[in-house]
Amino acid sequence: MLVNDSIAIDAGAIGFYSSPSEQEKIRHVLLTHSHIDHLASLPIFIENVFTGRPDPVIVYGSTPVLESLQSDIFNNRIWPDFIELSKFPVSRFLDIKTHEPNQTITIDGLDITAVNINHVVPTVAYIFNDGKSAIGYISDTAETEEIWDRLNKQSNLKAVFLEVTFPNSHQWLADVSKHLTPKTFAQELKKLKRDVPIFAVHLKGRYRDLVTQEVNDLKLPNVHITKFLKDYTF
Ligand SMILES: [Zn+2]
Ligand SMILES: [Zn+2]
Structure with a gap:
């Protein structure tokens, strides 16, 4: 990305x-x-x-x-x-x-904050903020809290990228490897109080079509599967 x-x-x-x-x-x-x-x-x-x-x-x-x-x-x-x-x-x-968790660095005018998330090894999400727009990028993680608190406070939030790795049938594998399925992806999104587009990332290649179908079946407004080699502007 x-x-x-x-x-x-x-x-x-x-x-x-x-x-x-x-x-x-x-x-x-x-x-x-x-x-x-x-x-x-x-x-x-x-x-x-x-x-x-x-x-x-x-x-x-x-x-x-x-x-x-x-x-x-x-x-x-x-x-x-x-x-x-x-x-x-x-x-x-x-x-x-x-670049430690909770630290903000500035690269080319972009403030970038790392936030701890819940994976099997130390892992961070990132918040990018150019003043006009802020974006959250969250992969890889199981259920997590701090990043949602941070994004809820971000008044210029324009989009969130969130992982969804395995299909619902692989919930056990998702839980032990600390990833999300469409079911737990939807539970995480309930923690976001801002009405912004959500882009799903990190779909396992083997299950991409099935996970896409299961995400679409959630019928959540404003949720998209991130496309490869496509530019997104916020
Ligand atoms: Zn990964
Ligand atoms: Zn990982």
Whole structure:
């Protein structure tokens, strides 16, 4: 998911998307958590956009996410240690910056707040706010509270992206892996007191059609399945 072209939320697919010169427009990567579907193409992406310039791509995450990046990905077994190599001027692959829950950072005029949500590893949602419009992005999570309190207080809220991963028949799997089904997705949405469009994300590929059908069957107004490669403007 790209925000204003230059900011990526996670890196599941960005290294496989379009061309290296297109990928180069992405200057910031915000990681929600350490699961592989959110990191899979990060090493490829960083390699694709490496030009030797002194201001490389910046990767943001909470302390446990950045620790996982170092020990599980850039560990010289899965991939070269780009973090260590980036200490040398000739190999500035990336910068890493800590962005802890409840902290707001500003990138290109956009205030970005990380908020803890309820997943099997430390995971954050993000609130993006350019002053005119605010957007909530919530994936991956089971039932959660704080992000809804925050979004309810956000007077300029324009949209919320919310995960719905498994079909209702897989409620047990959703519960143990801390995800939502259409049933629990609908329960979460009751916590939102603002009338804004909702965009469903993170549908498991194997079940995309079934989850789409079950979301549509909820007959909730203003709920949409997020489309791939489509621009949304708020
Ligand atoms: Zn996950
Ligand atoms: Zn995921």
